[in-house]
Amino acid sequence: MNNKSIVIKKAWAKDRRFELKDGAGSDAVHTTPIYAYAVCILETDSALEGSGLAFTLGQGNEIVCSAINHLVKHIEGKEINELMSDFGTVYKEMADDPNFRWLGPHKGIVQLALAAIVNACYDLWAKSTRLPLWKLLIDLSPEALVNTLDFSYYEEVLTKREAVSLLNDQKEGLEARQSIIHSGYPGYDTSIGWFNYDDQKISDNILKAMDNGFTAMKLKVGSKDPERDIRRAELVRKIAGDGATIMFDANQQWNLPQAISICEKLIELNPYWIEEPTHPDDVQAHVTIAKQVDVKLALGEHVPNKIMFKNFIQSGCLSFNQVDAVRVGGVSEFILISLLSRKYGIPVVPHVGDMGQIHQHLVLFNHITVGHPALLLEHIPHLQEYFKFPVQIKDAKYTTPQEPGMSSDLLD
């Protein structure tokens, strides 16, 4: 590893927003999204610049930027390798910034701000070693890795020592799992059936996705008219065929009785999962759905922190963990949640607020180092022209990125 000193001279936030076209990105709750990033930029005493993303739907993105500017004092002036050697401690200092934490704690805008800063630090760290993030992470010793994590409030479920041991246990089969670097991580097409798309467009998109090699794809449901959901879901199954892996995503739209009623109908179409069936804070409602309906539930994009994930994981209702590193407290909290999820045997299938740019690194790490199965990484093509190194998809698989950092630099 290159240990050249790189000092963070100044850090600040950028507000970047991108219009979407023709109904792209629409779901049952967010019908006219604007994809946006609150970006934390780390200026250093070298030519390197760290860049960290938090994802929003546009409105209020400037407020996340204000919160970033409040928190960056914790990392300004720090040398990056030194900072990352005990990043768990600094993470906790930022998460528990005195008085500021009262605005959360550990949720909402202050947590998104934390995400952007934390991600910028990992990005700069990887760039400083001239490695892509996935390579930096899989090369770290278990001890160095867990030092970047904050285990507080995980004492009863996962201690630092237990995490090291879990990582050491994965050394068996590690070499075989590294083959994913060359074969590429499988993707699924999340964009065939946005909420505002009509039937014809969905049909066309499914055929195009299949032409491109995708066998897994997701449909937005959660209509006020359940018949519309059923009709569209049947359409997807019919055109994609019985062999296709299909998922339905309600984006929190249903209340509990509605969720049970419609999930009971949707399972006849054999979905791989049903996503965000109801309010993301409602662990108990998800437990009820999972008990009453024979369905696998996926969620995570609106679960704000490791504590809520712990409760979801412990509750037994979560079949697929969709933690997103640009929605929780960045790569650090993502990895901690991923470790706990591994302990409980729940696969991680990230939501990609980053359009997959960062998560293409994290799923490789999750598979190779943490021993998670290599299932599917969401693929969403709408912002590719804005990234410096956009993800490359070949035969429905992510081509392993080779550029240093976490591939989240945006073009100016």
Added chain:
Amino acid sequence: MNNKSIVIKKAWAKDRRFELKDGAGSDAVHTTPIYAYAVCILETDSALEGSGLAFTLGQGNEIVCSAINHLVKHIEGKEINELMSDFGTVYKEMADDPNFRWLGPHKGIVQLALAAIVNACYDLWAKSTRLPLWKLLIDLSPEALVNTLDFSYYEEVLTKREAVSLLNDQKEGLEARQSIIHSGYPGYDTSIGWFNYDDQKISDNILKAMDNGFTAMKLKVGSKDPERDIRRAELVRKIAGDGATIMFDANQQWNLPQAISICEKLIELNPYWIEEPTHPDDVQAHVTIAKQVDVKLALGEHVPNKIMFKNFIQSGCLSFNQVDAVRVGGVSEFILISLLSRKYGIPVVPHVGDMGQIHQHLVLFNHITVGHPALLLEHIPHLQEYFKFPVQIKDAKYTTPQEPGMSSDLLD
């Protein structure tokens, strides 16, 4: 009721902060608080002005103000009586403001902003009827009252119809409960033992509190050194006497193993409750504490919304519900949570981020109309000089406020 038309012409946010002196307000996690309000001001076409509070600890208060300014568009131009006749619908529109909700949903800064706006609406409504809020609320028909609430995601636990029925059931004994208006609502002294106070100051404060008629008081615990907690707790019990009602408040400081260990010791001092023993998102950890230790738990000041409260209430770990109308989505969400809590037989003992100004109204309503027992309302004297109509305490009881509105107007 006076139905004179009052139109909200313009609404905006004010950032008000107040320094505390000599360790007042300090707790195990927030050692140097600044008490602050993000205030929503409603300017009308009359001389009346609505004023709504959300409480923070200073840092980032301006960010809450930005969020208020984003959301006020939903109520600008509205006539107040018309607005309040179906306020539940408008509440949901604000809580689910398209795309902005992605910054929560229903938690953190966007929820605090909602609180300030909602509270300003209830304040203006009460002023427009020339009634103190408690009187306005107890005079409302059950139907008019529930129309100010948003029952979404409560379908399986409390429907609007069930809430009306619950309120109608309380008519028995209502007259007797109204005697509280004259006798005054009992208070407890929350300021005898802030975290940074030394033993002498705590002793002096206890004696002063008892001189003033208080028989209930709270000590801050959660020290890194459990012996300090025990020593101070023993001091309070010794000086206040066996007949005193004492509570211990850890402000989220302990992890689960620590909480169990120290709560097992603290219960020997017969506390009325132990407050916020661990992370406020961790329902499961609270369930474990409540199962393993014979202790009554109180919490709520960091539970952001009705969904999380629902989960806490359903879980069986909550003995005292400390919902705070300046921390959840204002008076509207406070009342909804209070109704659910009543259904489950859990008393509401609010946290008073408002220094009791608003909650002195709400506990009267809770007792008289909702049928909650009249237990104790937190009393915290530190900001009295800043309010236009500061709470009046006589013989450790709140004197029922008579001025129109919710008593939360701040002096300029």
